[in-house]
Amino acid sequence: MAKTQLGARVNEDVAELAKMRAADLGLSIGDYLARLVQEDTSGLRARAVDAAARFLAEHQDVFDTAEQAQQTPREAHAA
Numbered sequence: 001m002a003k004t005q006l007g008a009r010v011n012e013d014v015a016e017l018a019k020m021r022a023a024d025l026g027l028s029i030g031d032y033l034a035r036l037v038q039e040d041t042s043g044l045r046a047r048a049v050d051a052a053a054r055f056l057a058e059h060q061d062v063f064d065t066a067e068q069a070q071q072t073p074r075e076a077h078a079a
């Protein structure tokens with residue numbers, strides 16, 4: 001399949017994040033961006049976000065309990 005060159009301007013932080021993530025995945029920046037576009041337009045990303053939101057909604061009490069346990073100061077034990 002022939003490839004077409006695109007141009008886009010992004011801030012330096014976004015460019016650096018894209019470079020790092022592409023490298024993590026073993027992809028070129030172009031292949032990484034193509035993958036993101038394909039996932040976005042196929043609905044895969046939206047379905048993943050929806051699934052994560054449903055999971056969090058169903059298990060919010062577990063997360064709340066864990067967070068409260070971390071915030072509750074532990075009682076000092078008498079020696």
